Amino acid sequence: MAELVSLRETYGKTLVELGKENRxxxxxxxxxxxxxxxxxxxxxxxxxxxxxxxAEQNMVGIAAGLAASGKLPFASTFAVFLPGRCFDQVxxxxxxxxxxxxxxxxxxxxxxxxxxxxxxxxxxLALIGSLPGFTVIVPADAIETAQAVRLAAASRGPFYIRLxxxxxxxxxxxxxxxxxxxxxxMRQGEDITIIAIGAMVAAAISAANSLKGQGIDCRVLNMSxxxxxxxxxxxxxxxxxxxxxxxxxxxxxGGLGSEVAKVVARGCPVPMELVAIKDTYAQSGKPAExxxxxxxxxxxxxxxxxxxxxKKNSS
Amino acid sequence: MPxxxxxxxxxxxxxxxxxxxxxxxxxRRHIISMIGKAGSGHPGGSLSAVExxxxxxxxxLRHKPRDPNWPNRDRFILSxxxxxxxxxxxxxxxxxxxxxxxxxxxxxxxxLQGHTDRQLTPGVEMSAGALGQGLSFAIGTALxxxxxxxxxxxxxxxxxxxxxxxQIWEAAMAAAHxxxxxxxxxxxxxxxxxxxxxxxxxxxxxxxxxxxxFGWKVSEVNGHDLNxxxxxxxxxxxxxxxxxxxIAHTIKGKGVSFMENxxxxxxxxxxxxxxxxxxxxxxx
Ligand SMILES: Cc1ncc(C[n+]2csc(CCOP(=O)(O)OP(=O)(O)O)c2C)c(N)n1
Ligand SMILES: [Mg+2]
Numbered sequence: 001m002a003e004l005v006s007l008r009e010t011y012g013k014t015l016v017e018l019g020k021e022n023r024x025x026x027x028x029x030x031x032x033x034x035x036x037x038x039x040x041x042x043x044x045x046x047x048x049x050x051x052x053x054x055a056e057q058n059m060v061g062i063a064a065g066l067a068a069s070g071k072l073p074f075a076s077t078f079a080v081f082l083p084g085r086c087f088d089q090v091x092x093x094x095x096x097x098x099x100x101x102x103x104x105x106x107x108x109x110x111x112x113x114x115x116x117x118x119x120x121x122x123x124x125l126a127l128i129g130s131l132p133g134f135t136v137i138v139p140a141d142a143i144e145t146a147q148a149v150r151l152a153a154a155s156r157g158p159f160y161i162r163l164x165x166x167x168x169x170x171x172x173x174x175x176x177x178x179x180x181x182x183x184x185x186m187r188q189g190e191d192i193t194i195i196a197i198g199a200m201v202a203a204a205i206s207a208a209n210s211l212k213g214q215g216i217d218c219r220v221l222n223m224s225x226x227x228x229x230x231x232x233x234x235x236x237x238x239x240x241x242x243x244x245x246x247x248x249x250x251x252x253x254g255g256l257g258s259e260v261a262k263v264v265a266r267g268c269p270v271p272m273e274l275v276a277i278k279d280t281y282a283q284s285g286k287p288a289e290x291x292x293x294x295x296x297x298x299x300x301x302x303x304x305x306x307x308x309x310x311k312k313n314s315s
Numbered sequence: 316m317p318x319x320x321x322x323x324x325x326x327x328x329x330x331x332x333x334x335x336x337x338x339x340x341x342x343r344r345h346i347i348s349m350i351g352k353a354g355s356g357h358p359g360g361s362l363s364a365v366e367x368x369x370x371x372x373x374x375x376l377r378h379k380p381r382d383p384n385w386p387n388r389d390r391f392i393l394s395x396x397x398x399x400x401x402x403x404x405x406x407x408x409x410x411x412x413x414x415x416x417x418x419x420x421x422x423x424x425x426x427l428q429g430h431t432d433r434q435l436t437p438g439v440e441m442s443a444g445a446l447g448q449g450l451s452f453a454i455g456t457a458l459x460x461x462x463x464x465x466x467x468x469x470x471x472x473x474x475x476x477x478x479x480x481x482q483i484w485e486a487a488m489a490a491a492h493x494x495x496x497x498x499x500x501x502x503x504x505x506x507x508x509x510x511x512x513x514x515x516x517x518x519x520x521x522x523x524x525x526x527x528x529f530g531w532k533v534s535e536v537n538g539h540d541l542n543x544x545x546x547x548x549x550x551x552x553x554x555x556x557x558x559x560x561x562i563a564h565t566i567k568g569k570g571v572s573f574m575e576n577x578x579x580x581x582x583x584x585x586x587x588x589x590x591x592x593x594x595x596x597x598x599x
Contacts, residue, residue, distance in 0.1 A: 052489055053489065053492075055482075057451070057485060058451045058489055060451070061449075061450070061451020061482065062452070064452050065454060066455040069386075069456045071459045092444065092445045098433075
């Protein structure tokens with residue numbers, strides 16, 4: 001198994017590097033700096049770090065005002081509180097304002113674990129993805145996280161970067177080059193394409209490995225930029241492999257799967273299956289137990305692949 | 316340097332109180348005409364804040380209408396975005412855009428949207444309309460000024476009903492915590508919101524005590540008295556280590572007899588007859 005590395009810690013350390021390179025970078029948090037790992041930046045640049053207390057809506061507004069005055073704000077808290085708690089603030093003060101604010105959230109998805117459903121963000125991508133002008137990125141490992149954060153800093157406009165709580169295996173090489181809005185082909189294949197984001201990319205790769213032994217040749221795409229979506233890669237996948245499975249740690253509603261389905265339906269209808277949380281809340285438990293209970297494992301992806309391949313072959 | 320720059324763009328010298336009175340009347344005529352033409356909009360809360368905004372734009376603010384994004388400008392943030400007609404009229408009178416454009420308010424493809432849009436209108440700092448967000452935004456601009464060692468000041472206008480919003484108090488706490496003495500909030504305390512008087516809808520009083528308890532310097536003025544406003548703003552400049560709030564006691568709909576203290580004109584345009592009567596009352 002590949003080395004496990006924390007995406008949050010990578011985020012925190014990348015912020016420190018960026019802080020040294022760009023004096024306009026400021027960081028805001030809402031009493032979770034120890035969890036989001038903005039604490040590293042706070043220690044290094046106390047004057048450019050603002051703990052807003054447990055007041056996320058205010059934090060978003062302050063970030064907007066800072067951006068409107070030429071600063072480059074990164075604001076962080078848990079994915080449940082941002083965008084959820086602050087949707088109207090993100091909508092008007094950032095999205096409608098076209099401001100250069102970077103929201104980097106942690107603890108996305110159910111792999112948060114024992115804290116339970118109040119802390120498990122499974123709707124955040126639907127919320128944030130609905131806002132015109134936002135760029136949405138869900139990195140799949142620490143290497144991609146560092147590059148996505150750097151790219152957000154170097155680009156104008158509102159960004160949302162969603163990280164999870166657990167460490168994830170490194171699935172990209174050190175020579176990896178993250179490109180905004182471009183799906184990454186993790187593995188070539190001809191029978192079906194698995195399109196995944198975040199923690200589900202590693203699961204997709206292991207499912208593909210297992211399926212290979214069963215005679216099914218899977219293409220695997222890491223769709224780390226959820227918005228703007230790489231429609232060309234999706235259409236190519238549908239055209240060339242004739243079947244698609246998506247995998248995400250999010251509700252089926254409004255996440256990766258539904259966005260991909262839209263593109264597929266419009267551009268090249270093929271059998272498709274969504275591996276996602278099915279219109280339910282989860283519960284407390286160990287992350288791995290929850291991923292299993294709510295259908296987000298490599299095994300679930302394999303089953304979905306079998307089901308669409310069957311449809312493909314019978315059509 | 317700032318004073319010279321302002322002279323070159325025709326804003327200075329600051330208007331005398333007498334001239335500001337004339338200007339305020341003119342702004343009221345603009346507001347009524349714009350809303351009358353548009354057939355919708357919010358006269359009440361635009362009219363109540365006319366003197367507050369007049370003193371700022373025609374006397375105190377350091378700004379360059381021909382260079383709306385000048386980094387050293389003082390910021391005026393309209394948190395109660397439904398008073399957009401007042402801000403638009405003021406910006407036009409300052410020369411940010413032609414006065415003719417005022418009558419395009421709320422029309423398709425106009426840059427004068429129903430509520431303020433910072434991406435469309437020169438001089439508008441903040442996109443507003445959803446109440447409760449402006450004070451937070453103002454903290455951001457004030458913090459940026461401090462970080463950049465710029466000496467501009469930030470002014471933010473809040474509605475009294477708007478102070479029902481929890482975010483206002485999150486921000487009130489934070490502004491005092493960050494010791495933002497370059498920030499001034501003004502509450503347009505006209506006593507009315509949409510469903511009625513503040514005291515009937517949601518008790519705000521004791522409003523001054525609340526701000527004080529949150530760590531702000533509080534001053535209370537008659538919000539239609541230009542001299543009192545000038546004094547309060549000048550005193551705020553001298554207050555160090557904490558933000559200042561000016562609670563401006565005002566009359567909603569001020570200047571048009573049948574709109575004064577009349578909650579019905581919070582968000583309703585005058586009809587043709589009312590428009591005529593109002594403009595007559597506000598005539599030069
Ligand atoms: C978050 C939010 N809730 C509700 C409204 C609808 N609304 C527009 S104006 C208003 C009343 C505002 O009262 P106040 O702040 O006292 O403004 P003023 O009296 O100065 O017009 C309301 C409830 C809104 N714009 N934003
Ligand atoms: Mg009011």
